[in-house]
Amino acid sequence: MQTALANYYERAKDDVTHPEAYITRSALNLHLNDLKKASSRMQSFSDDRNITLEIEDPGPSQEDVYASGQRMDRFHEGCRQLPEKTRQAFLLNRVEKMKYREIALTLGMSESSVEKHIAKALVFLASWMDH
Numbered sequence: 001m002q003t004a005l006a007n008y009y010e011r012a013k014d015d016v017t018h019p020e021a022y023i024t025r026s027a028l029n030l031h032l033n034d035l036k037k038a039s040s041r042m043q044s045f046s047d048d049r050n051i052t053l054e055i056e057d058p059g060p061s062q063e064d065v066y067a068s069g070q071r072m073d074r075f076h077e078g079c080r081q082l083p084e085k086t087r088q089a090f091l092l093n094r095v096e097k098m099k100y101r102e103i104a105l106t107l108g109m110s111e112s113s114v115e116k117h118i119a120k121a122l123v124f125l126a127s128w129m130d131h
Contacts, residue, residue: 001027001072005095020076024069035059071129078128082121089114090121 004027008019016022035058060068079087088107092098093114098106100114107114 002095003027003030009095020073023076024072027072028065028069031060074129075125078125081128082124085109086117086121086124089117093118 004023007026008016008023079090082090085107089103092103092106093100100111100118103114104111109117
């Protein structure tokens, strides 16, 4: 998920018309690519008695993929509900990996305010995701 968000924020803003769809699809594609790499390393083993070891597909079920997409949609909606400064501080910290001091300078606020905004975002989003 973090890689998908980072990829989105590295793109030019005009390149993506539907950010939520782009991020969701990107996260899913990255996950599927990881699964393909893992499965290509798997081998089938058999011994002299023609006993073959079968390895179950480690990929997520259709239901899991759908549920994951629904959770992402809910998370994005929760982010949109945050006040502007709170959302900016949260995204700069969690997506851009900026330190509180850098965020404070960027947004023109104290480090204490940045801490409060990020804490507020975390509390709100945790509650939002539970409902």
